[in-house]
Amino acid sequence: xxxxxxxxxxxxxxxxxxxxxxxxxxxxxxxxxxxxxxxxxxxxxxxxxxxxxxxxxxxxxxxxxxxxxxxxxxxxxxxxxxxxxxxxxxxxxxxxxxxxxxxxxxxxxxxxxxxxxxxxxxxxxxxxxxxxxxxxxxxxxxxxxxxxxxxxxxxxxxxxxxxxxxxxxxxxxxxxxxxxxxxxxxxxxxxxxxxxxxxxxxxxxxxxxxxxxxxxxxxxxxxxxxxxxxxxxxxxxxxxxxxxxxxxxxxxxxxxxxxxxxxxxxxxxxxxxxxxxxxxxxxxxxxxxxxxxxxxxxxxxxxxxxxxxxxxxxxxxxxxxxxxxxxxxxxxxxxxxxxxxx
Ligand SMILES: [Fe+2]
Ligand SMILES: [Fe+2]
Numbered sequence: 001x002x003x004x005x006x007x008x009x010x011x012x013x014x015x016x017x018x019x020x021x022x023x024x025x026x027x028x029x030x031x032x033x034x035x036x037x038x039x040x041x042x043x044x045x046x047x048x049x050x051x052x053x054x055x056x057x058x059x060x061x062x063x064x065x066x067x068x069x070x071x072x073x074x075x076x077x078x079x080x081x082x083x084x085x086x087x088x089x090x091x092x093x094x095x096x097x098x099x100x101x102x103x104x105x106x107x108x109x110x111x112x113x114x115x116x117x118x119x120x121x122x123x124x125x126x127x128x129x130x131x132x133x134x135x136x137x138x139x140x141x142x143x144x145x146x147x148x149x150x151x152x153x154x155x156x157x158x159x160x161x162x163x164x165x166x167x168x169x170x171x172x173x174x175x176x177x178x179x180x181x182x183x184x185x186x187x188x189x190x191x192x193x194x195x196x197x198x199x200x201x202x203x204x205x206x207x208x209x210x211x212x213x214x215x216x217x218x219x220x221x222x223x224x225x226x227x228x229x230x231x232x233x234x235x236x237x238x239x240x241x242x243x244x245x246x247x248x249x250x251x252x253x254x255x256x257x258x259x260x261x262x263x264x265x266x267x268x269x270x271x272x273x274x275x276x277x278x279x280x281x282x283x284x285x286x287x288x289x290x291x292x293x294x295x296x297x298x299x300x301x302x303x304x305x306x307x308x309x310x311x312x313x314x315x316x317x318x319x320x321x322x323x324x325x326x327x328x329x330x331x332x333x334x335x336x337x338x339x340x341x342x
Pocket of ligand 2: 179183211212293
């Protein structure tokens, strides 16, 4: 049907009812006639339909069941129930199942037209709301896309800046860049073996990459020094976790990396720095970082005369398990032979 008139589908097994409805409606609407549920469903899936006039008592199927089916598959088609037996209970059920109104046989012409018109208004309102909702959804998706892109751009440019900062430290001590890479990869191995969820591993990677960024604010002579640090120099060096936090804090999207950066030099027995946190009070990612950091320091620190062999590092980890390090993390490193990947 190519005209712009609304289309009414009549599903009723009584020929006389179909004909009388068609007779009343055909001047103002397109009318499709279906003698049963099958034909009705055929029209619904093959034609544009605005309103269904549905007999509550069909021969082959309960009209209320067909009502529920149509309502589920075509939520924007309004359904008016037609019945010869208007018990309050039946009408209540029909409304509960999603009918917008009902008509009692025999029909009053004016009432029929009025009920159909009201149903069309309801349908227009629903479609209007649906369109608004669709537009809102589309706008939300678009905004999310814009925000994601802006965040990526910000992350990329910040990552570039932070990498430049790490390279700056590396130019002073010739160590930090490679150290950070090794600490990051060992931390991620530990986290993987400990079945740490992916999202947390992402933040662990971020924290590990930036854990020593605070060295940027430490005196170059101290960073460059190859011999043992004096007490005063060591105290200055100990400030690098908090200096790191100062550098990262203005970047709100890196907020979740802060705890591990701040606490990567805490000890399990509470004798570490900067806060002297103990055991489980130390953020989990910081406990992983502490082990990975110490392993790399033992194996690759330029200050050491001779790097420790794997066996010696293992012994060091075991003898400090529960005092310096989280014993569960040490167990994983030893049991999974993770040192061979450093
Ligand atoms: Fe550190
Ligand atoms: Fe480190």
